[in-house]
Amino acid sequence: MHQPPRRVGPALLLCALLAACSQPPAPLPDDESILPPGSPYANGAAYPWSDRLEEPVADPYAAGRDYPWQSPTAASTLEAQAVRSGLNELGDLPWTSATNGWGPVARNHSNGEQDVNDGRTLTIGGKTFAKGLGVHADSSVKYALNAQCSTFTASVGIDDEVGKRGRVTFQVLGDGRVLYTSPDVTGADSARAVFLNVIGVRELTLNVLKGTSTYYDHADWADARVMCQAPRPSGTVFMSDLAYTTATNNWGPVEIDASNGEQKQGDGRPxxxxxxxxxxxxxVHANSTITYDLGGVCQAFTAVVGIDDETQGRGSAAFTVYGDGxxxxSSGRVPAVLPGYEEAPVVVRADVTGVRELKLVVTDGGDGKSFDHADWADAKLYCNPGRMAGTTDASFGQQGHASVGGVDSVVEPDSAVVLLGADFSVKRVSAGGKVSGAGSVTVAGGSARALARQSNGTLVVVGEAKGAVVAVRYLPNLQPDPSFGTGGVKVIQYGEAVQVGETENSQTQPARSSANDVTVQPDGKIVLVGTLTQSVQPIPDHTDSTLDHLIARLNVDGTPDTTFGSSSKVTLKSPGYISSTCGELDDVMAAVALQPDGKIVAAGNSDCTGATDSLIVRLLPGGQLDQSFSTDGIAYPAPLGNYGDNIRALIVQPDGKVMIGGGxxxxxxxxxxxxxxxxxxPDGGVIFQIADEFYEQGTIYSLAGQADGKVVFGARSPNSQNLGRLNADLTLDTSFGIESSGYVTVTAPVTSVNIDPLGRIVGSGAADTVRVLP
Structure with missing residues (x-):
């Protein structure tokens, strides 16, 4: 076709004369029907663009800013295969950074012009593509794969919207290393297939480089995809070596073996x-969620958690671990450590026996998300092919847990568990972990404390209501026993009212008593311990009311057993019951147990402004002090701590030794x-640092002896070390629990622990009951 002569403007003529133009004029299209005269498409002009590469600010580390990021999704068995296929279209994923030579990088369209969505359908060599990226040389788009993915595929070429013009080179980098470089590609070429192995690649970079110029270099990464697969963990594995199924993060990508840093992949610090x-x-950065497919093959997860020191003491976060929802x-709120200070690490532990989907969640600590650079440090899984001692019993409830609890519990011969509610109600949980029965009585204003089972299957509960001891008995069907007290309830006032003050000017202090623990003798008689009010004269002509130790016995029908002690009870005062600091000490019996020979062992405390004296008492079956025990029937064990020991638990071992536990x-x-x-x-003792001094309590609430002489304890610990096991020499049993620590992680305090007929360990607390294998 004849072409009319072209008109040359003065500027172009001058450029030609001086040979000083940086680029030649755009040539005419090979097919003028494709590109009408005056068509744009970057014919010599420039409109450079970048995304998420902001300049450094005075306060880095996401000070009030957002840069949300989501990972590719890896194939797993957690949902339907169509949902978790592992095929990820890069046109649908957020990049970590991008630069482009002409307007924004276009998602699932060609590059178009300057606006975000002004591109057309991706078309190379007459073939159209629904997904991909439209760019213009020079361009670079980066994605955080974090070693999740195995292959990258794409069809690359110059988009048909520029006709046969343009010349570029496509380049793929993995962690800065060149994985692929295409030959020169022009608008006359058809789509070129790219298939790459990206196993182990943390950052994928897609570059388009210009040829002799950037004229019309509209390049397409059509059908750009990564295939990702989450392998099952095995052995002991660090989370940073394990591909997650998906992840979200509030400031840039999740970083591997580094702090969250700033916007880019790999810009974190140690x-x-x-x-x-x-x-x-x-x-990571709050708010963040990382999901893994464990496939039910792991037993335990541990991590040290906290705000990274890079924030210079700013920020706080809460770390939570979920298994199958x-x-x-949970760590609770963890504040940043101030610069220059060293603090004990916060450790999160979780029993993940049977868990398929594990989620690691970080939320802000209630003060906003600024500076919340959170670390899951030293995070690892224990996935041993053999059973680990202390793993949860998957045949009980949901992965070893029944979401019902109480203040105390007993195990029955068929491995069912009966749980006591604080309101004197009882629930039975079957051997399979399902609630199978319940019973209740009305005790206005009452507070139940302890539960015991008689050999005939009846259940005895003790506690307090309106300042008096309350005892309740349930039949095996969990209905109140009408032969006991009134409708199964017996109220007894053991304390005495006291005229307090000077003799001529006194006031009446009402009687009070309560029960804290209970056991049942083989003959059906009930032994309870607690406290009661009695009078004391600290100085002549002055009377005060004080709480003293109480040990009492009831007959089978709930009436006081007058053959025991003095009128059905034994009362004791601490030997130093009057203190210059506290006045009269409060004496409380906390625990009771029976020996096979019928002797009664009880343990209690005397409290004085945070300091505690403790004592162990052994009584003959009739209630008299056993003179063969510590010369007079009362032992005062030397405290292990600086402020005395507060006893909360007591057992008598088969060899007659007495073991106590508490805080x-x-x-x-x-x-x-x-x-x-x-x-x-004395026969030894040990302190467990399961809590931080002056911050949280660490207390053993319950003890249970195994047939092999080992002892299991239930505890309260801020580090979730709420269930543990001791060897016969009182050392932690390192064959039990996570990291050979001697502990099983239970999220709530375990206030009661039992051994069932099959030797399995049952721990219960306020809202959960867990059964673990020995």
Whole structure:
């Protein structure tokens, strides 16, 4: 076709004369019907664009800013295959950063012009594509794969919207290493297939490089996809070595073995919490969720958590672990450590036995998300092919847990568990972990404390209501026993009213008593312990009311057993019952147990402003002090802590030794276990640092002996070390629990622990009951 002569403007003529133009004029299209005269498409003009590469600010580390990111989704068995196919279209995924030579990078369209959505259908060599990226040389688009994916595929070429013009090179990088470089591609070429192995690649970079110029270099990454697969973990594996199924993060991508840093992949620093550096882990920013497919093959998860030191003492976060949607462990609010300070690490542990989907969730600590650079440091899974001692019993409830609890519990011969509610109600949980029965009585204003089972299957509950001891008995069908008290309820006032003050000017202090623990003798008689009010004269002509130790016995029908002690009870005062600091000490019996020979062992405390004295008492069956025990029937064990030991649990071992447990140090910030010989002498003791002093309590609430001589304890610990096991020498049993720690992670305090007929360990607390394998 004849072409008319072209008109040359003065500027272009000058450029030609001086040979000073940086680019030649755009040539005419090969097919003028494709590109009408005056068509744009970057014919020599420039409109550079970038995304998420903001300049550094005075306060980095996401100070009030957002940069939300979502990972590719890896194939897994967690949902239907169509949902979790593992095929990810890059046109639908957020990049970590992007630059482009002409307007924005276009998602699932050609590059078009300057606006975001002004592109057309991706078309190369007459073939159209529904998905992909439309770019213009020079361009670079980066994605955080974090070693989740195995293959990258695409069809690349110059989009048909520029006709046969343009010349570019396509380049793919994995972690900065060139994986693929195309030959020169022009608008006359058809789509070129790209198939790459990206196993282990953390950052994928897609570059389009210009040829001799950037004229009309509209390039398409058509059908750009990554295929991702989440392998099942095995052995002991760091989370940073395990591909997740999906992840979201509030500031840039999740970082592997580094802190969250700023916007880019790989811009974090070494993980550091409280001046301690960790080589392995995950760096995230609240709010963040990372999901893994465990496939039910793991037993335990652990991590050290906290705000990374890079925030210079700013920010806070809460770390939570979920298994199949159920809460497994939570750190509570964890504030940043101030610069220069060292603090004990916060450890999160979770029993993940049978868990298929594990979620690691970080939320802000209630003060907003600024500076919430959170670390899952040293995070790892324990996935042993053999059974780990202390793993939850998957045949009980949901993965070893029944979402029902109480203040105390007993195990029945068929492995069912009966749980006591604080309102004196009872529930039976079957051996399979399902609630199979319930019963209740009305005790206005009452507070139940302890539960015991008689050999005939009846259940005895004790506690307090309106300042008096309350005892309730249930039949095996969980209905109140009409032969006991009134409608199954017996109320007894053991305390005495006291005229308090000077003799000529006194006031009446009402009687009070309560029961804290109970056991049942083989003959059906009931022994309870607690406290009661009695009078004391600290100085002549002055009377005060004080709480004293109470040990009492009831007949089978609930009436006081007048053959026991003095009128059905034994009362004791602490030997130093009057203190210059406290006045009269409050004496409380906390626990009771029976020996096979019928002797009664009880343990209690005397409290004085955070300091505690404890005592162990052994009585003959008739209630008299056993003179063969510590010379007079009462032992005063030397405290393990600086402020005395507060006893909460007691058992008598088969060899006659007496083991006690509770809390020690001021305000019971540490847990302890101590043991006495059958004669009442010291036989060792140990303190467990399961809590931070002055912050949280660490207390053992319950003890249970195994047939092999090992002892299991239920506890309260801020680190979720709420169920543990001791060897016969009182050392932690390192064959039990997570990281050979001697502990099983239970999210709530375990106030009662039992051994069932098959040797399995049953721990219960206020809202959960767990059964673990021995």
């Amino acid at each position: 993980l550091t919490i409280g001046q301690t550096a960790y080589t392995r882990g995950l760096g 159920r809460l497994l462990s 020690t140090d001021r305000f019971q910030t540490s847990a302890f276990v101590s043991r006495l010989t059958p004669a009442g002498g």
